[in-house]
Amino acid sequence: MADADAFLIIENRSLGYRIHYLLQDFGYNKAEDIALYHGEFSFEEMEGTGEQKSQWAKNRLQTYQGSFMHFLRSVYANNTLENGFIVRPMYGYKRLKVDGYTIDPDMAVIKDRLVQFDSLITVIDTGFMSFKFSMLYVNYAPQKAATFALNRSDAKKNKYSDSKTSILKLATEQAIIDEKGSYTDYRDFYIHGNWARARVGDQLPVEYKPPVPDIPRGSVPVNPLVVAFQKWTDSIPQEKVYLHMDKPYYALGDTIWFKGYLTTGSSHQLSAISGAVHVDLINERDSVVKNLKLPVTSGMAMGNFILGDEYTEGNYRIRAYTQWMRNAGPVYFLTIHLPLAILAIGM
Structure with missing residues (x-):
């Protein structure tokens, strides 16, 4: 494990942000090839010319599309397919090789039907949502998603992985997410593949809004038993x-x-x-x-x-x-x- 004694000041000249990052936890499991890190950070807009700001806006949108933040926002809104994410149930995963390699058939079973998020997400209140699952195989492919069939036969053994594929495993009992794509506990997810390659320089502030029209929300079941949680949080900000x-x-x-x-x-x-x-x-x-x-x-x-x-x-x-x-x-x-x-x- 490791941490840092002072803020790291990171100038991201590609996205136009100055990031103040305080590393609080870092660990690496060599046997499983898993890195886990967590820190507190804030974003500061960099000064730039009109041309620079225009390029930053394009780069930010490109970074956002297909990102883990984008995915969690679409989960919260129950419109993952409309946002370009093809999400399938998965089990038996051990290791995934990306960029042209085929998954070992003895290690994974990926079902070729789409995940029905109605059964995985439950509204806590107007601000937070519970997200429960085992393992998901996520591919960001907007063009394919537009015509993807909702029900197909199971595909075992020979599913192909490209550079936009990620595997998401829930490491806790549930993840609590919000509409901005944030989650309350950094230990909630184990991430492999495309999203695992993202670093601090690929982060966007939680208030980032892409300059594209909003996609209509899907319907989500409500759990009235925990509605008071967000009301209490809003009334006493920390x-x-x-x-x-x-x-x-x-x-x-x-x-x-x-x-x-x-x-x-x-x-x-x-x-x-x-x-x-x-x-x-x-x-x-x-x-x-x-x-x-x-x-x-x-x-x-x-x-x-x-x-x-x-x-x-x-x-x-x-x-x-x-x-x-x-x-x-x-x-x-x-x-x-x-x-x-x-x-x-x-x-």
Whole structure:
């Protein structure tokens, strides 16, 4: 496993985004050839000429079409086939070779009938949906999807895989998805094939809307027992604070420079709830030796601590929070989410 002590600043000049990414978990299973990573990120529009912005819009649409975000949005709307996804049930999968190789007939059975998503998705409320399945074979082929027959005989052994094929396996009891193509637990899915090759540079912000007409939604069954969940979430949005430090270690006489990012809930959008963020410098006796109250502008704040002669050597930590976050208690303060908050002074 691995993580990162500071935000990675990634400039995606193909899509026109500056991405602030904090890696929280990364693991690789060599035997299964599975990589699992998770992080918090926010997107910032890059400045560009009119010609650049036009090209970015084209590149963003191309990146979106056939992406995992596109697929989950179409699952939520129950119109996967209309969006160009041919989705078949699958079982017995072990390994899939792509780009011209045939699946080993002893390893997989792919049914050539389409998945009926009515049986896999259930509305929780107007904002979230439960998605339950075992394993899916997904091919993005808009032209084929337009004429694909709804019922065919099972195809066993010799299904061909191209560069737009992905295999999706549910790793948890259920996935909770929303209309933006987001899901609440990064551990929900095991992904193989095309989607597994996507990296941070292929990510789009959750608020991205493709410049194409909306496709009508399909009907989805409603589960009234959990409708209150989204209402509660909407009524009490959760803020998160992240600090980007100038370096991981400091000595007496240094200045700790940092930039803060304030986001809202699982959407990771810059927050407009709080106008100030509190940043505490705490010594090893758990005493606050310095407190800063910094103004927040467009979800961001900047500040510093000067480590003068009044400080002694020892282990310090930084804690950041807003007044709004106090409603949920200190468990939601930054120290839980940012390992860099433990500072070794004088090392």
